[in-house]
Amino acid sequence: MREFGYQRASDVAGAVALLGADPDARFLGGGTNLVDLMKSGVERPARLVDIRQLPLDDIESTPGGGLRIGATVTNGDLAAHPEVRRRYPALAQAVLAGASGQLCNMATVGGNLLQRTRCGYFIDVTQPCNKRVPGSGCPAVEGEHRNHAILGASEHCVAVHPSDMAVALSAFDAVVHFETADGAGELPLPDFYLPMGESPHRETALPTGALITGISLPPAQVAASSRYRKVRDRASYAFAIGSVAAALDVRDGIVREARLALGAVASRPWRAVVAERVLTGAPAGPKTYAAAADAELAAARPLPHNAYKVTLVRNLVVAVLTELAEEAAR
Structure with missing residues (x-):
């Protein structure tokens, strides 16, 4: 692993400022994906900005019957929340299907959205991978691709997104909220993830240096079934x-x-x-x-x-x- 610095953010604006001051920094939530990638050499941040203490760990009802979910809510707390289970049971089921209890108690909602593919070529730094090294090629097309994409892929990448939670959120028109140095913004989930195209290393439409602050689910009576x-x-x-x-x-x-x-x-x-x-x-x-x-x-x-x-x-x-x-x- 590359030697890295560590700082704990005390507020959202401070977290965004810390990342903006260092282009090689990364936000650290639960670390269940990022730390693994650091160990394998795929991610090599110079600094980790710990956001677990930020006031983003609430699940709140919104007018009309929707929910607002903070970015640092753990997957375990999300799946156990009574209003999630009542209003959006598929979301709770997806989270529980995603990982063990230990991982769910560490992983955060914001981090889950940003987790990287588990394609074997991506996590093996000895192999070419357009997602990891743009322009180096996609060996999965001719190689091991049993669990790879059948929809929306390109010749540049055929990896699949690993999140279970994001699939349920997609069904319920979730909106991702974020904060940048220029202020707050939001992206509907279909716009949050970019199509594969010719630039598979660009996975989301989040502005550079943005911090996900939460997810909102609009009211949807059908979601209860x-x-x-x-x-x-x-x-x-x-x-x-x-x-x-x-x-x-x-x-x-x-x-x-x-x-x-x-x-x-x-x-x-x-x-x-x-x-x-x-x-x-x-x-x-x-x-x-x-x-x-x-x-x-x-x-x-x-x-x-x-x-x-x-x-x-x-x-x-x-x-x-x-x-x-x-x-x-x-």
């Missing part, structure tokens, strides 16, 4: 090979509203807007759910060793939507 389902290679804590966050409102046999987001299929959480359009106003049932999944996955461009994901995600969408509809009918 939601579920997160994750498929992984082993039952213990592992990254997804496919996941679905879904919410469904069925009345008189017709889908009135649907929310759907997919995980482990792209470089960012994949909001399934095409599938949502197929579902809305259609008769509830497996045929409709399959048609919606097929419409979304028509854009898939799998690699030789990950085409199984198309079938896996299709079946997962149908299963989760069927379960939600059956629960609502009881």
